[in-house]
Amino acid sequence: MTAPLLAVRGVKTYYGKIVALRGVDVDVADGEIVTLIGANGAGKSTLMMTIFGNPRAREGSIVFDGRDITRLPTHEIARLRIAQAPEGRRIFSRMTVLENLQMGAIVAGDADFATDCQKVFKLFPRLEQRLHQRGGTLSGGEQQMLAIARALMARPRLLLLDEPSLGLAPMIVRQIFDAIRELNRVEKLTVFLVEQNAFHALKLAHRGYVMVNGVITMSGTGKELLERPEVKSAYLEGGRQEVEAAP
Numbered sequence: 219m220t221a222p223l224l225a226v227r228g229v230k231t232y233y234g235k236i237v238a239l240r241g242v243d244v245d246v247a248d249g250e251i252v253t254l255i256g257a258n259g260a261g262k263s264t265l266m267m268t269i270f271g272n273p274r275a276r277e278g279s280i281v282f283d284g285r286d287i288t289r290l291p292t293h294e295i296a297r298l299r300i301a302q303a304p305e306g307r308r309i310f311s312r313m314t315v316l317e318n319l320q321m322g323a324i325v326a327g328d329a330d331f332a333t334d335c336q337k338v339f340k341l342f343p344r345l346e347q348r349l350h351q352r353g354g355t356l357s358g359g360e361q362q363m364l365a366i367a368r369a370l371m372a373r374p375r376l377l378l379l380d381e382p383s384l385g386l387a388p389m390i391v392r393q394i395f396d397a398i399r400e401l402n403r404v405e406k407l408t409v410f411l412v413e414q415n416a417f418h419a420l421k422l423a424h425r426g427y428v429m430v431n432g433v434i435t436m437s438g439t440g441k442e443l444l445e446r447p448e449v450k451s452a453y454l455e456g457g458r459q460e461v462e463a464a465p
């Protein structure tokens with residue numbers, strides 16, 4: 219079996235004395251879309267940030283493309299062509315759209331900057347229309363598009379997306395999920411997606427994981443998880459109970 223592009227093994231992460239991740243195992247194969255679902259506070263965003271080196275995993279290992287990155291500083295992880303669109307967008311609000319894209323391209327260099335811009339404008343035409351507008355004046359949906367586009371300017375092999383649909387109108391959510399699907403289909407981009415919108419995420423993903431209180435309790439293909447009654451009741455039908463480990 220081919221080794222996964224990203225392998226998380228036994229990762230434990232703490233905030234002070236509080237255990238946020240309790241021995242997490244996750245695999246993401248090259249060319250896959252993998253989603254992680256779970257309730258608020260389950261530890262999903264913590265896993266994303268731990269992969270990127272902040273906070274640091276206290277136990278376990280994170281291996282990317284055969285290299286152990288568990289102890290690497292965040293800027294060195296970025297140079298390995300891992301890019302992140304974090305929860306809450308976190309664009310540079312006082313910079314223009316163009317300047318945000320330039321910041322994203324620092325890792326990749328500027329040799330293909332114009333070509334890469336055209337690729338993200340094809341995905342998100344509205345950004346080209348707002349090119350010289352400050353990021354902070356964009357709508358929520360436009361800011362999310364910019365956060366993803368900025369990450370793509372790094373030419374990543376692995377894109378980490380944290381709650382890309384949060385707080386957005388359904389039409390914008392569809393556009394963003396369509397863009398993720400297109401990136402994977404055309405560019406073969408590997409995507410690890412954290413998402414509360416379980417239905418959209420599992421329909422999009424090749425495989426998925428369910429996290430409860432810092433522990434992976436279930437995994438399977440997106441289709442399998444969509445059909446699991448525990449997942450339906452907890453995440454697809456308005457229920458709030460946690461999904462325990464499958465028997």
